[in-house]
Amino acid sequence: MQVLPAPAGTGILFHRTDLGPDALLPARVAYVSQTRRSTSLAGKGVKVVTAEHLLSALYGMGVDNARVELDAPELPILDGSAKPYAEAFLSVGLLEQEVPRDVLVVKEPFVYEDTRSDSCITIEPAAAPSFEVTIDYRSEVVGIQQAGFTAGDNYAREIAPCRTFCFFQEVEFLLKLGLIKGGTLDNALVVDEPKGYLGGKKPYFENELARHKLLDLLGDFCLAGRPIQGKVTAYKPGHRVNTQALKRFLDLYDER
Numbered sequence: 001m002q003v004l005p006a007p008a009g010t011g012i013l014f015h016r017t018d019l020g021p022d023a024l025l026p027a028r029v030a031y032v033s034q035t036r037r038s039t040s041l042a043g044k045g046v047k048v049v050t051a052e053h054l055l056s057a058l059y060g061m062g063v064d065n066a067r068v069e070l071d072a073p074e075l076p077i078l079d080g081s082a083k084p085y086a087e088a089f090l091s092v093g094l095l096e097q098e099v100p101r102d103v104l105v106v107k108e109p110f111v112y113e114d115t116r117s118d119s120c121i122t123i124e125p126a127a128a129p130s131f132e133v134t135i136d137y138r139s140e141v142v143g144i145q146q147a148g149f150t151a152g153d154n155y156a157r158e159i160a161p162c163r164t165f166c167f168f169q170e171v172e173f174l175l176k177l178g179l180i181k182g183g184t185l186d187n188a189l190v191v192d193e194p195k196g197y198l199g200g201k202k203p204y205f206e207n208e209l210a211r212h213k214l215l216d217l218l219g220d221f222c223l224a225g226r227p228i229q230g231k232v233t234a235y236k237p238g239h240r241v242n243t244q245a246l247k248r249f250l251d252l253y254d255e256r
């Protein structure tokens with residue numbers, strides 16, 4: 001995978017180079033095809049799998065325009081976080097473009113509830129963008145965790161390093177579904193109820209799991225196609241609810 005500069009107005013554009021010069025797919029919520037444990041996109045004959053951590057790093061670090069070249073459908077999972085992406089962006093630097101930023105300003109409060117997962121996402125007007133996440137898995141090890149991200153916070157340091165996670169009890173089920181084939185203790189925290197984390201792993205932050213769900217939420221909201229200026233509050237977020245809420249919100253309020 002290569003992430004390349006792109007002209008203002010491009011947005012985030014995937015290019016599957018293995019499928020030819022025209023295999024392009026914009027990172028937009030309209031192309032979300034699968035949200036089980038990850039967020040995948042498909043359309044125009046192009047498929048992009050597990051896009052959320054890269055999209056999170058782009059959104060969290062304020063990158064509005066980039067061309068992402070891939071020579072296979074699935075993005076690398078790396079260490080289960082967005083840290084390698086964030087560090088790579090910092091190492092090359094970001095360019096301020098000569099065009100005013102295209103921002104979607106939230107004008108009215110929006111609420112999305114999902115009874116299936118007991119989740120709720122609200123998007124409200126605010127002077128500066130902010131995201132807040134609460135998770136509750138009824139887990140003794142994890143507890144109820146919260147995490148927040150506001151404009152000006154250091155994404156690379158505070159959010160990007162937070163790793164993906166799962167519960168030991170569900171690992172067998174996920175393997176049967178053909179998922180997490182690349183999963184190891186090097187790229188995920190595994191909660192082993194009620195003892196702690198498998199392999200004696202220690203979280204980087206006491207709320208690392210909530211921070212990772214925030215990381216995922218930012219990645220999913222990158223699919224709005226432009227930054228949202230508003231306050232986003234998510235109770236029990238997940239890729240399915242995040243993308244469905246965003247789709248509904250854009251249907252109602254994105255006049256572009």
Ligand SMILES: [Zn+2]
Nearest residue numbers: 052164212216
């Ligand atoms: Zn994730």
